[in-house]
Amino acid sequence: MIAVGDKAPEFKLNDHFDREISLEQFRGRRHVMLLYYPLDFTPT
Numbered sequence: 762m763i764a765v766g767d768k769a770p771e772f773k774l775n776d777h778f779d780r781e782i783s784l785e786q787f788r789g790r791r792h793v794m795l796l797y798y799p800l801d802f803t804p805t
Contacts, residue, residue: 769795
């Protein structure tokens with residue numbers, strides 16, 4: 762479990778254009794927000 766203030770572990774994901782994005786690409790920026798969006802019309 763990651764606590765508030767902990768560094769996120771390095772990972773790679775594909776964006777909506779199927780380009781690989783890594784957390785490392787954003788190192789040095791002030792904030793990074795990760796958003797998980799489940800399928801439309803699903804209960805969350």
